Amino acid sequence: MRKPTVFIDGQAGTTGLQIRELLANDAAVEIVEITAADRKNDAARRALLNQVDLAILCLPDDAAREAVSWIENDKVRVLDASTAHRIAPGWAYGFPEMRRGQAERIAAARLVSNPGCYATGVIALLSPLIAAGVLAPSVPVSVNAISGYSGGGKKMIEEYEGLPADKALPVFRPYALALQHKHVKEMKLHSGLVNPPIFTPAVGAFRQGMMIQIPLQLWSLPKAVTGADLHAALAQHYAGSSVVRVAPLHEGDQANTIEMNPEKFNNTNILEVAVFSNPDTQQAVLTATLDNLGKGASGAAIQNLYLMLGLS
Numbered sequence: 001m002r003k004p005t006v007f008i009d010g011q012a013g014t015t016g017l018q019i020r021e022l023l024a025n026d027a028a029v030e031i032v033e034i035t036a037a038d039r040k041n042d043a044a045r046r047a048l049l050n051q052v053d054l055a056i057l058c059l060p061d062d063a064a065r066e067a068v069s070w071i072e073n074d075k076v077r078v079l080d081a082s083t084a085h086r087i088a089p090g091w092a093y094g095f096p097e098m099r100r101g102q103a104e105r106i107a108a109a110r111l112v113s114n115p116g117c118y119a120t121g122v123i124a125l126l127s128p129l130i131a132a133g134v135l136a137p138s139v140p141v142s143v144n145a146i147s148g149y150s151g152g153g154k155k156m157i158e159e160y161e162g163l164p165a166d167k168a169l170p171v172f173r174p175y176a177l178a179l180q181h182k183h184v185k186e187m188k189l190h191s192g193l194v195n196p197p198i199f200t201p202a203v204g205a206f207r208q209g210m211m212i213q214i215p216l217q218l219w220s221l222p223k224a225v226t227g228a229d230l231h232a233a234l235a236q237h238y239a240g241s242s243v244v245r246v247a248p249l250h251e252g253d254q255a256n257t258i259e260m261n262p263e264k265f266n267n268t269n270i271l272e273v274a275v276f277s278n279p280d281t282q283q284a285v286l287t288a289t290l291d292n293l294g295k296g297a298s299g300a301a302i303q304n305l306y307l308m309l310g311l312s
Helices: 014-023 042-049 061-070 102-108 117-131 149-161 184-191 227-237 252-257 294-308
Strands: 005-009 030-032 054-057 077-080 111-113 142-148 172-174 198-204 210-217 244-246 271-278 283-290
Touching: 005 014, 005 042, 014 149, 014 294, 042 061, 054 061, 054 294, 061 077, 077 294, 102 294, 117 142, 117 184, 117 198, 117 210, 117 227, 117 271, 117 283, 117 294, 142 149, 149 198, 227 244, 227 271, 227 283, 252 271, 283 294
Parallel strands: 005 030, 005 054, 054 077, 077 111, 142 198, 244 271
Antiparallel strands: 142 210, 172 198, 210 283, 271 283
């Protein structure tokens, strides 16, 4: 039986390299590679994009759109790891656990967009709660997050790892304070929010791993909601998932004993969601922990690739 063929357009980038490494010893697929000399040869890239079963795009947004326009063979399926098509009509969003039937949508789709790393955590927390009616779509949301510096790609990795110790960069660097981060639109759309969240990410002085926090003023919600309600809805949604884990409910003083670590799931495809709440103050914090290079990027891409190619 012929193996499905896969071409990674943009294999030299951070996500492309990770995907290639994960597939290196995978006997289920055949990787079709372009020579180093032809990586900037449009004709060579166009030819490969039209002859494989699945093309994975690890390119800047404009280059990804151009690559899609080059594909004339309607039997070629496309998995785009860029931001270009995450809210585009006609593209399936590549987060299988997001809602019921999403894995089947991905499996049936010709065009699939791989989610953003931050967006994965935010949507994992909010989409089930909004779908279940525990949170209203109009709820005001603020998102605080930190990611390892590998999320900034080759340039940021070199920036952190190429400096002598006496010129080390800050351990915590907030950014996107103009409130226009490129993941916000997909967070809003795929979470089911009416309004965009306030999103304040930061870069930490560690290579990979990330954590997302969403604080909630439960007393301000139009209907009574407790931490237990939030936890129950998440637990029910992700029951049986091998990828998304729901931590036990953390309430009151007991929550102070929990050690949170953004590097906890590095080099895995695991995403853990948790609820911290204080019944006395009627407040809660939702958290999501994942590897920005795993479930937040290349791990998710492999998961989507298997669904699209019908592999187990």
